[in-house]
Amino acid sequence: MASLDLVAPASVDAAIAALRTGAPGEVAVLAGGTDLMFDIDRGRGAPKRVVSLRRLPWRTLDWNGPTLTVGSTLPLRALERDPELERRHPGLFQAIRAVGSVQLRHRATLGGNLGRAAPASDLIPVLLSLDAEVDLVGPRGSRSLPVDRFVLGSRRTALAEDELIRSVRIPEPRPSVYLWQRVRPANDISQIAVAAAYSPSDGRWRLSVGGIPPRAVRVPEAEAVLVSPSPTDSEARAAGERAARHLAIVTDRRASEEYRRHLVGTLLERAVRSLATEPKVGR
Amino acid sequence: MTEAPGSLRVNGRTVPLENVPTSERLLDTLRWRLGLKGTKEGCRSGDCGACTVLVDGVSMLSCLTLTHEAEGSSLTTIEGISDDPLGRAVQAAFERAGALQCGYCTPGFVVALVGLLRERGTSASVEELLSDLGGNLCRCTGYVAIARAVELVRTEAP
Numbered sequence: 001m002a003s004l005d006l007v008a009p010a011s012v013d014a015a016i017a018a019l020r021t022g023a024p025g026e027v028a029v030l031a032g033g034t035d036l037m038f039d040i041d042r043g044r045g046a047p048k049r050v051v052s053l054r055r056l057p058w059r060t061l062d063w064n065g066p067t068l069t070v071g072s073t074l075p076l077r078a079l080e081r082d083p084e085l086e087r088r089h090p091g092l093f094q095a096i097r098a099v100g101s102v103q104l105r106h107r108a109t110l111g112g113n114l115g116r117a118a119p120a121s122d123l124i125p126v127l128l129s130l131d132a133e134v135d136l137v138g139p140r141g142s143r144s145l146p147v148d149r150f151v152l153g154s155r156r157t158a159l160a161e162d163e164l165i166r167s168v169r170i171p172e173p174r175p176s177v178y179l180w181q182r183v184r185p186a187n188d189i190s191q192i193a194v195a196a197a198y199s200p201s202d203g204r205w206r207l208s209v210g211g212i213p214p215r216a217v218r219v220p221e222a223e224a225v226l227v228s229p230s231p232t233d234s235e236a237r238a239a240g241e242r243a244a245r246h247l248a249i250v251t252d253r254r255a256s257e258e259y260r261r262h263l264v265g266t267l268l269e270r271a272v273r274s275l276a277t278e279p280k281v282g283r
Numbered sequence: 284m285t286e287a288p289g290s291l292r293v294n295g296r297t298v299p300l301e302n303v304p305t306s307e308r309l310l311d312t313l314r315w316r317l318g319l320k321g322t323k324e325g326c327r328s329g330d331c332g333a334c335t336v337l338v339d340g341v342s343m344l345s346c347l348t349l350t351h352e353a354e355g356s357s358l359t360t361i362e363g364i365s366d367d368p369l370g371r372a373v374q375a376a377f378e379r380a381g382a383l384q385c386g387y388c389t390p391g392f393v394v395a396l397v398g399l400l401r402e403r404g405t406s407a408s409v410e411e412l413l414s415d416l417g418g419n420l421c422r423c424t425g426y427v428a429i430a431r432a433v434e435l436v437r438t439e440a441p
Contacts, residue, residue, distance in 0.1 A: 006305035006351055030352070034329060037347045040306055050305075054352060081402075101418020103335050103342045103395060186417030187330060 004040065006030075008052040012164070015051055016139055019162045022049040029053065029164065031073050031112035034104050058111070058166060063088075066172040072111025072165040077102060079110065091176025091195055095126040098180055101187045111165040114147070117215065119154045120189045120254075125210035126178050128218050129197035130170045138163035154214035174199050175275050179267045180211070191255040192263035196271035198229055205231075205272070207239060209264055212249050219243040222268065230276045240269035289354045293317060294363030300351060309345035309353055310334045313360060321361035321390045325420070332419030333391040335398070336360050342398030361390035364397055373397050373436050380432035384423035392419050392429060396436065409437050 005022070009015040019027055028047035030036050039046055053073050060071035061082055068089065070079055076096050079085060086093040099105055099113070099122050113123045114134060127147045134150045136143050139162055150158050159165065176197035180190040193210040205226040210216035222243040225235055244265035251257045288300040293313070303312055310327070313319045313336070325333030327346045334345040337359040364370035373396050376382075383389045399407065399415050407415070412433050421429060 003304065004306040006349065008351075008354075030349075033349060033352065034344075034347045037308070037349075038328070040349075052352060100329060101332060101344075102399065102415045103332060103344045103418050104329055104347070106338075106341050106343050107348065186414075 004047070005049040006052060007050070008055050010055045012056060012137060012166075015053065015056060015164060016137070016162055018049075018051045019164070020139070024161055027051065027161070029115060031109040031115070032075065032107035033112075034100065034108045035112065035116045035118065053111075053164070060167070068170040068173075070110050070168045070170075072114075072167055073109050075106050076108050076110065076113075077105040080105065088173040089130065089170065089176060091126045091129065091174075091178045091197055092123075092170070094178040095122050095193075095195065098122040098178065098190065098193070104187075110168050114150065114168065115157060115159060115165050117151050117153075117155050117157050119213040119215055120211050121216065122178075122180065122190060122193060122210065124151055124216040125193055125208040126176065126195040126197075127168070127170075128208040128216060129176060129195040129206040130174060131199075131206070133169045133171070134165055135167045135169060136163045137166045142166070144169070148218060151215050156214075172199065172201055177271045177274050179271050181263050181267065189254065192260050192267060194264065194267040194271050196268065196275055198275055200229075203229070205239075207243065207268060207272070209243060209247060209268070211254075212247060212260065213252060217247070219247065219268075221246045226272065231272055232276075233273060236269045236272035236276065237265075239272055240265040240267070243268050288351065291350075291353050291355065292357040293319070294358070294360060294366070300354060303350050305349070305351055307350050309336070309348040309350045309358075312350040313345060313358075319360050319362050323387055323390060325388070325391075330420070331388070331391070332395055332416075333388050335391040335394045335419070337394060337398050337401075340398070340401055342395050342402075359394070359397075361394055364394060369400055370397050372439065373400070373432075376432040376436035376439065377429075380428050380435055382425070382428040382432035384421070384425040388419060388421045388423075392416065392421070395419050396433065400436070407437075409434050412437065 026048040030052040058071035058073040062069045080096045132147045133144045174197040180193035182188040190211040195208045197206045208218045222239040225239040244261045249260045290299045313322045323333040325331035329347045336345045
């Protein structure tokens with residue numbers, strides 16, 4: 001078994017310093033480890049040095065006015081079980097429930113999901129629809145990026161080699177929904193997933209689509225169709241059709257391009273209709 | 284920059300980590316170092332739940348956990364699950380419902396259900412418990428009897 005230089009620094013400064021010890025590309029950050037574990041076993045290309053965040057004080061969850069701030073190493077299950085989450089952020093709650101199993105969510109984290117930037121992430125689409133911001137900390141201080149400028153591609157982020165994700169901020173509660181299609185409902189990976197959210201503060205819709213490599217995206221062409229908080233059925237259908245037409249979609253081992261385009265249209269239409277007809281929760 | 288490794292506790296017994304390689308998974312430590320073969324290896328990729336253990340009372344996948352990451356924690360495996368009344372109640376319910384065929388997935392189901400009941404208390408419905416057991420696969424597809432065991436334990440648990 002390959003030896004691994006595993007360290008668990010007890011302070012943020014020590015963790016950042018630990019990231020800078022080691023050759024670029026050979027250092028990995030471990031939060032829950034549910035995805036990183038596959039790299040550790042890989043042999044060639046496996047990280048030589050792993051910096052565990054388990055001793056950092058980032059397992060936090062704060063509601064401050066309209067803003068929700070989630071520490072990057074809080075297990076997803078703790079976020080899911082927060083008594084306010086489902087009411088204030090139904091789409092985020094549904095997306096978290098779609099990640100793996102309870103056992104997996106006891107370890108997996110929001111920071112890990114963003115940092116690993118898997119193309120099939122169940123959390124990135126809904127974070128896009130909620131205009132979530134990623135708070136980073138590094139040797140030059142702190143900075144924040146919106147999720148769409150943080151996740152750059154498949155397994156690619158704007159995170160520098162010596163930076164860590166400290167927290168994720170969601171600015172306001174929004175009526176939101178997350179829908180997906182899979183081969184197996186439980187503990188599987190989505191072939192297509194969509195998130196929809198309506199912002200009561202600016203009166204605009206956000207529609208996003210995940211499960212399409214290289215990364216989840218917002219669909220402004222489809223958002224432009226929706227001009228009221230309660231779109232008609234035909235507007236909802238038009239939004240879905242536009243997204244299905246405009247998105248770059250590929251065939252891979254999980255689903256064909258044709259099937260994915262069909263799913264994008266159907267699921268987005270359904271998502272918008274469910275928010276248009278339901279009472280507006282979120283506040 | 285290697286730290287002095289500590290220890291963890293498994294079913295009440297202290298296990299020093301100094302001879303455990305940093306890349307070793309908890310599943311392998313339990314089965315091959317400690318001889319606790321009740322924790323099963325199914326998929327080794329977090330998809331089947333057969334390797335579920337409790338870490339500080341919370342269900343986790345031992346196949347996706349580095350042993351050193353559990354340093355300082357207190358673990359319960361299927362071998363230690365009958366040390367408390369809830370564990371015994373779940374085992375008894377599986378027995379009464381005949382909730383096993385080949386038995387390979389059973390330890391994972393029992394440990395996962397104990398973890399859920401501990402986490403949710405009496406607030407969870409049978410439907411919610413079954414939904415939250417979605418990460419445990421029974422390759423024999425013997426889910427009907429497993430669901431019956433969940434119902435039994437839900438009505439009779441201490």
